[in-house]
Amino acid sequence: MNKPLDxxxxxxxxxxxAYSRKTANALKALAPPxxxxxxxxxxxxxxxxxxxxxxxxxxxxxxxxQRIAQADAFLFITPExxxxxxxxxxxxxxxxxxxxxxxxxxxxxxxxxxxxxxxMAAFGANHHLRQSMVFLDIFVMQQPEAYLGNIGEAxxxxxxxxxxxxxxxxxxxxQSFADWTTNFCKD
Amino acid sequence: MNKPLDxxxxxxxxxxxAYSRKTANALKALAPPxxxxxxxxxxxxxxxxxxxxxxxxxxxxxxxxQRIAQADAFLFITPExxxxxxxxxxxxxxxxxxxxxxxxxxxxxxxxxxxxxxxMAAFGANHHLRQSMVFLDIFVMQQPEAYLGNIGEAxxxxxxxxxxxxxxxxxxxxQSFADWTTNFCKD
Amino acid sequence: MNKPLDxxxxxxxxxxxAYSRKTANALKALAPPxxxxxxxxxxxxxxxxxxxxxxxxxxxxxxxxQRIAQADAFLFITPExxxxxxxxxxxxxxxxxxxxxxxxxxxxxxxxxxxxxxxMAAFGANHHLRQSMVFLDIFVMQQPEAYLGNIGEAxxxxxxxxxxxxxxxxxxxxQSFADWTTNFCKD
Amino acid sequence: MNKPLDxxxxxxxxxxxAYSRKTANALKALAPPxxxxxxxxxxxxxxxxxxxxxxxxxxxxxxxxQRIAQADAFLFITPExxxxxxxxxxxxxxxxxxxxxxxxxxxxxxxxxxxxxxxMAAFGANHHLRQSMVFLDIFVMQQPEAYLGNIGEAxxxxxxxxxxxxxxxxxxxxQSFADWTTNFCKD
Numbered sequence: 211m212n213k214p215l216d217x218x219x220x221x222x223x224x225x226x227x228a229y230s231r232k233t234a235n236a237l238k239a240l241a242p243p244x245x246x247x248x249x250x251x252x253x254x255x256x257x258x259x260x261x262x263x264x265x266x267x268x269x270x271x272x273x274x275x276q277r278i279a280q281a282d283a284f285l286f287i288t289p290e291x292x293x294x295x296x297x298x299x300x301x302x303x304x305x306x307x308x309x310x311x312x313x314x315x316x317x318x319x320x321x322x323x324x325x326x327x328x329x330m331a332a333f334g335a336n337h338h339l340r341q342s343m344v345f346l347d348i349f350v351m352q353q354p355e356a357y358l359g360n361i362g363e364a365x366x367x368x369x370x371x372x373x374x375x376x377x378x379x380x381x382x383x384x385q386s387f388a389d390w391t392t393n394f395c396k397d
Numbered sequence: 398m399n400k401p402l403d404x405x406x407x408x409x410x411x412x413x414x415a416y417s418r419k420t421a422n423a424l425k426a427l428a429p430p431x432x433x434x435x436x437x438x439x440x441x442x443x444x445x446x447x448x449x450x451x452x453x454x455x456x457x458x459x460x461x462x463q464r465i466a467q468a469d470a471f472l473f474i475t476p477e478x479x480x481x482x483x484x485x486x487x488x489x490x491x492x493x494x495x496x497x498x499x500x501x502x503x504x505x506x507x508x509x510x511x512x513x514x515x516x517m518a519a520f521g522a523n524h525h526l527r528q529s530m531v532f533l534d535i536f537v538m539q540q541p542e543a544y545l546g547n548i549g550e551a552x553x554x555x556x557x558x559x560x561x562x563x564x565x566x567x568x569x570x571x572q573s574f575a576d577w578t579t580n581f582c583k584d
Numbered sequence: 585m586n587k588p589l590d591x592x593x594x595x596x597x598x599x600x601x602a603y604s605r606k607t608a609n610a611l612k613a614l615a616p617p618x619x620x621x622x623x624x625x626x627x628x629x630x631x632x633x634x635x636x637x638x639x640x641x642x643x644x645x646x647x648x649x650q651r652i653a654q655a656d657a658f659l660f661i662t663p664e665x666x667x668x669x670x671x672x673x674x675x676x677x678x679x680x681x682x683x684x685x686x687x688x689x690x691x692x693x694x695x696x697x698x699x700x701x702x703x704m705a706a707f708g709a710n711h712h713l714r715q716s717m718v719f720l721d722i723f724v725m726q727q728p729e730a731y732l733g734n735i736g737e738a739x740x741x742x743x744x745x746x747x748x749x750x751x752x753x754x755x756x757x758x759q760s761f762a763d764w765t766t767n768f769c770k771d
Numbered sequence: 772m773n774k775p776l777d778x779x780x781x782x783x784x785x786x787x788x789a790y791s792r793k794t795a796n797a798l799k800a801l802a803p804p805x806x807x808x809x810x811x812x813x814x815x816x817x818x819x820x821x822x823x824x825x826x827x828x829x830x831x832x833x834x835x836x837q838r839i840a841q842a843d844a845f846l847f848i849t850p851e852x853x854x855x856x857x858x859x860x861x862x863x864x865x866x867x868x869x870x871x872x873x874x875x876x877x878x879x880x881x882x883x884x885x886x887x888x889x890x891m892a893a894f895g896a897n898h899h900l901r902q903s904m905v906f907l908d909i910f911v912m913q914q915p916e917a918y919l920g921n922i923g924e925a926x927x928x929x930x931x932x933x934x935x936x937x938x939x940x941x942x943x944x945x946q947s948f949a950d951w952t953t954n955f956c957k958d
Contacts, residue, residue, distance in 0.1 A: 257444070257488065294525055295481070296491065297490075298484075301488070304479060337902050341898050344901065353905075536726065539718050598820035598822070631814060631858055666861075668902060670861075674857075712855055
């Protein structure tokens with residue numbers, strides 16, 4: 211049997227009780243054995259600044275870049291801040307795309323889930339992320355799109371996913387993603 | 398004579414020699430006397446995290462929010478990172494839009510200039526910014542749009558604007574912005 | 585008393601029973617006396633083609649351009665087709681923006697309502713429209729944004745608006761739009 | 772040897788001498804033998820209207836849907852009208868995506884080239900198209916992105932591609948597209 215794919219999961223909110231983090235945890239339980247999901251932290255990364263990107267860049271950048279370089283695939287779980295991507299998540303994208311010629315996101319499959327307490331499900335963040343991924347050369351899954359609106363109703367107080375509808379959707383989503391990765395992650 | 402409008406100018410790159418900063422400096426010299434341009438720093442702001450937004454938020458957030466609340470108008474000068482807004486600039490937008498009910502950008506006029514060493518002039522960053530400004534309720538000037546491509550050729554080694562074409566455009570742009578503000582900043 | 589503003593209302597769907605059309609009709613009943621709303625048809629316009637834009641362009645284009653040139657302000661009510669603006673509405677924008685130098689949308693206030701049977705309320709169409717309006721130089725109202733999701737539940741079989749919540753929102757929206765126009769439509 | 776893939780090429784402008792059409796012709800000459808490029812017309816399609824999509828829809832729609840259903844892959848060559856996709860091209864997307872459940876674009880590889888006489892190379896149209904393709908479930912190639920700016924300088928009076936730089940780019944682009952299709956078009 212093959213080794214499972216190393217899937218780096220990036221929740222876009224830094225809040226400890228963020229819905230993006232709860233969704234990430236729920237996905238870990240639902241993923242098929244061909245995928246190994248690992249939540250990767252992004253809150254410790256200094257804001258990208260070319261002047262710091264010397265031969266000795268910030269240690270947090272170095273570690274993050276290594277982690278991303280190692281991964282086989284990516285799952286982005288994003289809330290929406292001001293109709294776009296949270297700065298913390300955009301910063302993670304920027305950090306691991308530099309310096310020029312060292313974009314470690316490139317040529318790997320990815321997928322996006324947007325989550326929001328509102329009905330509109332962070333559509334704006336979802337598609338702004340997609341625009342960046344064209345340049346980053348991440349092979350983003352098209353369907354099923356994943357818009358989790360009214361997300362506050364899907365989890366109980368302890369952070370457990372209690373919505374059967376959301377669970378069923380995420381199950382289908384993560385299986386579709388496993389299928390999608392097989393287009394690119396050849397033996 | 399009226400007091401000039403207090404215009405907060407936000408360069409989107411943290412690099413010391415950034416073109417967005419050089420452009421900001423050039424604009425200061427070209428602005429009519431009705432506008433007082435002041436460059437506001439954004440690199441010191443911790444990444445937005447709701448958990449830190451308590452009754453005693455980070456001092457850098459408090460200062461920045463006060464500065465933005467005080468301003469009459471905004472000029473955003475943005476490069477493009479990965480076909481979208483640099484994280485540092487998105488973070489500044491997020492910080493001064495929170496906590497909920499305390500969006501200090503609201504109901505004031507603004508304008509966007511996108512700058513890039515490439516010919517495409519950071520179009521993607523320009524329009525992603527505009528999407529956020531709908532929610533932030535900043536009255537963004539529509540025309541003239543400002544796309545400064547091949548920006549590397551507009552300045553000399555000392556950071557002085559040497560392109561006559563760019564100077565003429567920026568002169569016209571800042572005068573149009575002064576006119577635009579009069580729609581909203583009544584006596 | 586001043587003459588009311590002539591507001592051209594453009595529903596984005598050509599379907600006879602379209603929700604965008606029902607919403608347009610509901611708005612007519614809710615508008616304050618300072619605004620005169622008039623529904624303008626777009627389905628008869630041939631697809632824009634520069635080769636037809638001679639000294640004798642299609643009659644439907646000529647009539648539509650005259651109608652738009654006459655209007656003081658615009659209300660766009662758009663559904664979403666394939667995560668963007670319906671072709672019929674984009675075509676109307678294109679037709680009245682040409683030939684170069686004869687953009688009859690320019691320098692007038694406008695507002696956007698997006699409507700959808702789904703919860704996500706045609707967010708994608710709403711913001712793609714906004715991007716075009718930058719170039720068209722329409723002064724689009726920022727707040728309140730108008731996303732009418734689950735629109736099928738707001739009207740009864742006869743096309744009458746029965747949702748009190750939607751009615752209250754549209755009432756507030758059209759009043760805000762009347763206020764917005766006063767920034768630009770001076771005596 | 773396998774049959775070459777049937778690639779439907781859609782120029783977004785209806786103008787007889789459109790740069791999108793010239794670019795399509797140039798690509799035909801550059802494509803590797805594994806791809807058979809065929810230019811598909813879109814100007815004859817009536818504007819999408821659900822009321823016409825009965826059991827006997829317009830003949831032009833029926834023919835176009837059959838042509839798209841038959842194709843193995845798609846190349847979209849789009850100019851920019853008002854910072855977005857030309858109505859004619861958006862209409863083609865809409866027509867072949869309906870009625871619900873009969874989206875004949877789905878699950879096939881595609882790529883986008885944006886062309887413009889301006890330096891900004893129709894970036895806005897390029898990325899608005901991409902947003903629609905998420906929903907349409909077209910597997911759009913990420914890299915190389917294709918932005919052909921200053922396109923007027925690439926062709927001579929007869930419509931022949933004379934720019935060596937553009938020719939070299941298009942050669943590389945169409946080869947990359949051939950490689951991209953192999954991820955999805957299995958034997």
